[in-house]
Structure formats: C-alpha cells, structure tokens
Amino acid sequence: MRVGVLGVGRIGAFHARALGGIEAVEGVVVADVDHGRAEAFAAQAGVEAAGLDKVYGLVDAVVIAAPTAVHVELLRRAADAGLPILCEKPIALDPRIARDVVGYVEARGAGLQVGFQRRFDPMYVAAREAVRAGTLGTVTRVHAVSVDRRPPPPEFVPTSGGIYRDTHIHDFDIVPWVTGVPIVEVTAIGANRGAAVFAENDDVDVSAVLFRLADGTLGTAHAGRDHEAGYDVRLEVAGTDGTHACGGVTEGDFLTRFGDAYRAELAAFVSMAAGRTPSPCPGPAALAAQAVAEACVVSRREGRTVCVG
Ligand SMILES: NC(=O)c1ccc[n+]([C@@H]2O[C@H](COP(=O)([O-])OP(=O)(O)OC[C@H]3O[C@@H](n4cnc5c(N)ncnc54)[C@H](O)[C@@H]3O)[C@@H](O)[C@H]2O)c1
Incomplete structure (x- = not known):
C-alpha cells in the first residue's frame, strides 16, 4: 500500500x-x-x-x-x-x-x-478494560488532565478553535471511550494566566470543565497550555470498588508521550x-467529542451549564 x-x-x-x-x-x-x-x-x-x-x-x-x-x-x-x-x-x-x-x-x-491517538495508548486501554471487567465496581467519578508543556506557536492559536476544540477534545473522546457512557452536560470556565496571544484570540490558556455522564457519573477535566515542568496527560476513573489512575507528568511533548500510540x-x-x-475511531465518535467541545464554548461564553447536543 x-x-x-x-x-x-x-x-x-x-x-x-x-x-x-x-x-x-x-x-x-x-x-x-x-x-x-x-x-x-x-x-x-x-x-x-x-x-x-x-x-x-x-x-x-x-x-x-x-x-x-x-x-x-x-x-x-x-x-x-x-x-x-x-x-x-x-x-x-x-x-x-x-x-x-x-x-x-x-x-x-x-x-x-x-x-484520537489516546485510544491506542496502553494506559487508556487498561483503564477501559478495568471498567469493562467491573473491577472498579460502579463508576462514579472521572478526572481528566491535558496540559501542554509549552504553548503552541502563536500563529497556531487563531487556527486552533480554542482550548476546548483543540485540547479538551481528546478528553471528550477518551472519557466516553473508557467509561462506555456519553457526556451529556458541561460547565466550563477558563482563565488567561500566560501568553497574551490566547486572550487576543478569545481563547484561554487554563481551563476547567465540570461534566456529567448519561449514567450520572460526575467528571472534571483540566487543560493548560504552559507547564514547563512537563507534559501532563492523565485520567482517573473512580468507582465504588476502586480507582484506576493513568498517565502523569512526562518530559518531552505529545510526540514523545504518544509516539507509540500514534504508531499503533x-x-x-x-x-x-x-x-x-x-x-x-469512526466519524460519529469524533462528532460526539466535538459536540461536547461546542457545549463548553457556549458554557464559558454564557457562564452557564449547557446540555450537549
Ligand atoms: N492528534 C494529535 O495529538 C494532534 C497533535 C498535533 C496536531 N494535531 C492536528 O493536526 C493538524 C495539523 O497540526 P500541526 O500542529 O501539525 O500543524 P502545522 O501548522 O505544524 O502543519 C500544518 C502543515 O500543513 C500544511 N498545509 C497548509 N494548508 C495545506 C493544504 N491545503 N494542503 C496540504 N498541506 C497544507 C502547512 O504548510 C504545514 O506544513 C491540526 O488539525 C491539529 O489539530 C493533532
């Protein structure tokens, strides 16, 4: 081929x-x-x-x-x-x-x-298997983190669609993929704590999203654009019988952290x-993640909780 x-x-x-x-x-x-x-x-x-x-x-x-x-x-x-x-x-x-x-x-x-390369990362695959095997009991909480080590090139920022569509979208794909349950409601807040280019493009460089899954599971997601200490991508899935945590701060960037996942x-x-x-990772799954990102854009802009879709 x-x-x-x-x-x-x-x-x-x-x-x-x-x-x-x-x-x-x-x-x-x-x-x-x-x-x-x-x-x-x-x-x-x-x-x-x-x-x-x-x-x-x-x-x-x-x-x-x-x-x-x-x-x-x-x-x-x-x-x-x-x-x-x-x-x-x-x-x-x-x-x-x-x-x-x-x-x-x-x-x-x-x-x-x-x-959505996280679907090919062994840590996320193990999290999904733990949920499916029932070893966590009933899943009640999830927490996702997607923090870049350094901001992207300034010229990328106006084309990115903002932190929810560009960065959090990975969380909005992986949480339903790991739990098997869609995200139905979000409340998103954001802040500008770093490079001016984000505020200049109506974007934020730090964000927090509170969300609810269709089965009542509660979630939080944090994203950031500037964390010199390292690239920090994580997920915690907590249930009545246990917690599965994966990922954490690593040196390098997305290409080093997810190199094997991209290859897979x-x-x-x-x-x-x-x-x-x-x-x-078919089109409809990507559209579902995108719908969550859109709900976050509206939520931050209007300062309210927004239903997805
Ligand atoms: N999955 C991930 O983890 C991940 C990581 C980084 C980027 N991305 C996505 O990949 C895409 C590219 O991001 P990037 O950071 O590599 O961008 P980039 O700006 O570094 O590279 C884009 C390249 O595309 C070229 N280009 C522009 N218009 C083109 C056209 N019409 N036809 C062909 N080539 C064209 C540019 O000249 C440039 O070489 C974006 O959609 C981004 O969201 C995904």
Whole structure:
C-alpha cells in the first residue's frame, strides 16, 4: 500500500516517518501547500513528494495532517478519489460542517478514522478494560488532565478553535471511550494566566470543565497550555470498588508521550484501509467529542451549564 500524507508540519512529519516503519506500507508520498517544505522533508526522510493536485492519484490511502481549517476540502477530495482517510482531529471547527463532511465521506464508503491517538495508548486501554471487567465496581467519578508543556506557536492559536476544540477534545473522546457512557452536560470556565496571544484570540490558556455522564457519573477535566515542568496527560476513573489512575507528568511533548500510540493508530489505519478491520475511531465518535467541545464554548461564553447536543 502507498499512503499519502497531506501537510508535513508538526504532526504530519511524524506520521510520514512512522508510516515508513509499517510493513504493509510500500511507499509514502507527502504533499504540502508549501511544496518546498514537502520536497525538503521528502529528501530528508527518504519518502516521495508530490503536488497537491497529483497526490490523490498516486496513493491507496491518505492521512490528513494539514491545519484544521482545510480538513473539509481535503476530506472531500480524498473521498471523491475513493481513498480511505485518517484525518487529524478536529474534523472542522464548525460542528454542522463537520457533520456534513462526515456524511459526505461515509456516503462514498472508503472508510474514515479520526486521529484520537489516546485510544491506542496502553494506559487508556487498561483503564477501559478495568471498567469493562467491573473491577472498579460502579463508576462514579472521572478526572481528566491535558496540559501542554509549552504553548503552541502563536500563529497556531487563531487556527486552533480554542482550548476546548483543540485540547479538551481528546478528553471528550477518551472519557466516553473508557467509561462506555456519553457526556451529556458541561460547565466550563477558563482563565488567561500566560501568553497574551490566547486572550487576543478569545481563547484561554487554563481551563476547567465540570461534566456529567448519561449514567450520572460526575467528571472534571483540566487543560493548560504552559507547564514547563512537563507534559501532563492523565485520567482517573473512580468507582465504588476502586480507582484506576493513568498517565502523569512526562518530559518531552505529545510526540514523545504518544509516539507509540500514534504508531499503533497508523497501523490500525493501514489495516482498515486494507479492508481487514473496521475504523477504530469512526466519524460519529469524533462528532460526539466535538459536540461536547461546542457545549463548553457556549458554557464559558454564557457562564452557564449547557446540555450537549
Ligand atoms: N492528534 C494529535 O495529538 C494532534 C497533535 C498535533 C496536531 N494535531 C492536528 O493536526 C493538524 C495539523 O497540526 P500541526 O500542529 O501539525 O500543524 P502545522 O501548522 O505544524 O502543519 C500544518 C502543515 O500543513 C500544511 N498545509 C497548509 N494548508 C495545506 C493544504 N491545503 N494542503 C496540504 N498541506 C497544507 C502547512 O504548510 C504545514 O506544513 C491540526 O488539525 C491539529 O489539530 C493533532
């Protein structure tokens, strides 16, 4: 199989290199709106580079790792070409547009996986298994943390959609995945304690979300953009018979903490693209996480509790 990677920035460059290590992948073709960047990366990584108009005809599957603002356009083109797609999160900043494009891609039937790599991290897998095995008893509380070590590049901030759609969305995917229960209600607050670029873009760099799951389980989620002591991604699931805690502060960043999870995610994608396994993170699951993020945006803006969906 030959796999195209659209966008070779922070995450795309990682994906392109990692794909090269998967046995079933015979070739990787990168394309970027900045063609010089694609060519320079290709020469360095030993992969091919192609123009954005040609790449779809050269590959059997694509990974979309361009900025969120162009995901929809790339999803449509890849779906029109009949290619299975791994699209980075979030699908689109506007939930209606995200829903439409998921429908469009699914109608063409080539397969869609969305980039929620925590589903492939052994610690989160163990948390889900503990819930499923019943060893925690009745789950009553969850607490999620997603804190970056350093703020993203300032130019990324206005394109990110804000902390709920960009960062917390991982929590809003993983909590229902681990517990098996959707988030139905949120109360979100935020603060600006660091770089001015967040406030300038109506964003916050520290946030706390209080939420309720459909079965009555209560949850909290914290996110932050600037924690020099380390990258801090955690989950605690507490039940009547026990607590399962996973993750914690690590050195490095998301690429080091989740390197193996990204590799497993890509391997699962290649398997899906080959028709061997179903999508491990289909479009509707990503839309559900996105709906929680949207509820948080409204909650912070209006200072009230908001029902999801
Ligand atoms: N799953 C995760 O943990 C994770 C982590 C980081 C980023 N992301 C997501 O990945 C996406 C990319 O983020 P990033 O931090 O790598 O961004 P980035 O800005 O570092 O890189 C984006 C690249 O895409 C290129 N590009 C822009 N428009 C394009 C187009 N129309 N076609 C092809 N290439 C285009 C840019 O030139 C750049 O090289 C975002 O949606 C982001 O939310 C996910």
